[in-house]
Amino acid sequence: MHTGWNLWKAAFLRCLGEWRQVLVIYLGFVLLGTILLWPLFGALVQFGISLSGQSAVADQDIARFLLSPVGFAGLVVIAALGIAFAALATAALMLADEAGREDHRLGIVTAMRHLAGQAPRLIGFTARLVLRVLALAAPFALAAFLVALFLLTDYDINYYLTAHPPAFWLAVALIVPILTLGAIVLVRKLLAWTLALPLTLFGLATPAESFAESRRLMEGQRWPAFSAFAIWAIAGAILLALLGAVAAFIGHLVTAPVRHDLGALAVALGLVSLLFLAGNLILSALATGTFACLLVDLLKRGAPDAALPVIGHAATPDDTRRAKLTLRVAGLALVLLVGGAIWMGHAFLSEIEIEDRAQVIAHRGAAGARPENTMDAVEKAIEDGADWVEIDVQESADGEIVVFHDSDFMKLSGDPVTIWDATRADLDRLDIGSWFGPDYADARVPLLRDVLDAAKGRAKVLIELKYYGHDQQLEARVAEIVEAAGMVDHVMLMSLKYEGVQKMKALRPDWQVGLLAATAIGDLSGLEADFLAVNSGIASPGFIRRAHAAGKPVLVWTVNSALDLNRYTGFGVDGLITDEPALARSVLAERAELTTTERLLLLVATLFGNDAPPNAYRDASP
DSSP states (O other): OHHHHHHHHHHHHHHHHTHHHHHHHHHHHHHHIIIIIHHHHHHHHHHHHHTTTSSEEETHHHHHHHHSHHHHHHHHHHHHHHHHHHHHHHHHHHHHHHHHHTTEEOOHHHHHHHHHHHHHHHHHHHHHHHHHHHHHHHHHHHHHHHHHHHHSOSSOHHHHHHHOOHHHHHHHHHHHHHHHHHHHHHHHHHHHTTTHHHHHHTTSSOHHHHHHHHHHHTTTOHHHHHHHHHHHHHHHHHHHHHHHHHHHHHHHHHHGGGTTOHHHHHHHHHHHHHHHHHHHHHHHHHHHHHHHHHHHHHHHHHOTTOOOOOOSEEOOHHHHHHHHHHHHHHHHHHHHHHHHHHHHHHHHHHTSOSSOOOEEEEETTTTTTSOTTSHHHHHHHHHTTOSEEEEEEEEOTTSOEEEOSSSEEHHHHSEEEEGGGOOHHHHHTOOOSTTTOGGGTTOOOOBHHHHHHHHTTTOEEEEEEOOSSOOSSHHHHHHHHHHHTTOGGGEEEEESOHHHHHHHHHHSTTSOEEEEESSEEEOGGGSSOSOEEEETTTOOHHHHHHHHHTTOOEEEEOOOSHHHHHHHHHHTOSEEEESOHHHHHHHHHHHHTSOHHHHHHHHHHHHTTOOOOTTSSOSSOO
């Protein structure tokens, strides 16, 4: 560890001594990536997905897409390009480090011009690296998948994740060592390949030869390299955490005095955002520069006689003048920073909804206060003022449309019977409420028509179509029941399965049918859906703005805290899917009494990790 510490310390101090050059080169590559790389990535992803005939893929479709020939090839190409670009930035800093050792200076233009000629070699290297990593990881990932397939598929996955039966712990006991062993093998290989990049960059080996040559040169110094990289990673994580804490503190400090001045609040928000961005860029530049210096040091330890090319010009008095010019540029940057703060602050505020549009959607009924998907939960949701009651529906063995989420009853009643194997008589004997409390021992699986009858004239109903591979006429039967109940104008439908959305829409073109998504690749707003119900991790202001521009309302799930309810309401979502409809209703009622500035302050509190004002809302779900 002592050698590793010395390696890291020497690399860090050398990087710190050349901080201007490191920062300029790093920022140059960040700018290049922003202008060229990210748009290229977006275009490649959209092109690959378009070959599937859709504008986006979500959830299970992502795995199917990535395992297809087109998806896998696209994954390799995009990963190779991304790593190649990171390698180019690291390579430029390695060249700068070697130039600095010879008292030379390397400009960003000179570095990019030199590396442009090396780009084909570096892309070839990174493509080989990606394929090698995938080949190493695949057996361990496959083994873990087979363990899960063998031990965790007898019952619904929610049962295993909630009840943690012996099979779950056996799977954990097998999968954790498998993945740990895989990680150890991968780390050992990556350590052996540490010098492959500098060998390729400095022309000491071809991309194909660089891995074997690196393995030879790293003999005897893998442990020092590992400890140095570990210190590098830990130091970076600590500094990043400190930066976040400082940004949160400054954010609270500068926004409090201007809480009644919307213009000043915008400037304060912009300044804090820009300061955090600047701090993050500086830390990233120093981290990448230190990493580059470490690679050069390890190469010199492994091949002390290797002649490394020196790019750049010898240091001259002009460099001092350039340093002074850099300070003037920094002053100009400060002026631009303030201007950017004003622009960013107002841009941020322009994305925030001034008028709340969110409706309260009770997830599986009032699932925080009553057993989920029961008539008790439905009644409680209506009593709590929910605009919509959200439920899950499936087909039973005798063709009834029943309200239930999982594929079987292991989680709620300990019975392994599946929905598609159970008749109505079977369902009537299953207690699905005692797990929540003894007062609900008589709770049984309701029918869709029961929920519609209870909600009619009191609340609307959002129906999620559940597919476990055993559906027969789910869409048609649901449509018939809704029409028979006279609830067509008070019902929306949605599903995680895009084919189900399309089938329902084809069956009833005038009905509102939306897509559920936990994760997605591509443009969800381009899919054939009337609305999007997305995981809270997807529901950024930008996503909501794009969806609204495409004419698609956005529902967000599952939002259960007062701060999150405030955040996503402020972002402009159209519906809050929550287990706590009473809390959501109280949040919206209190927001209605607030001024615009006070609403923005609530949003700022969530962004900077502050607690809500005392006595505003309760803190946790029951």
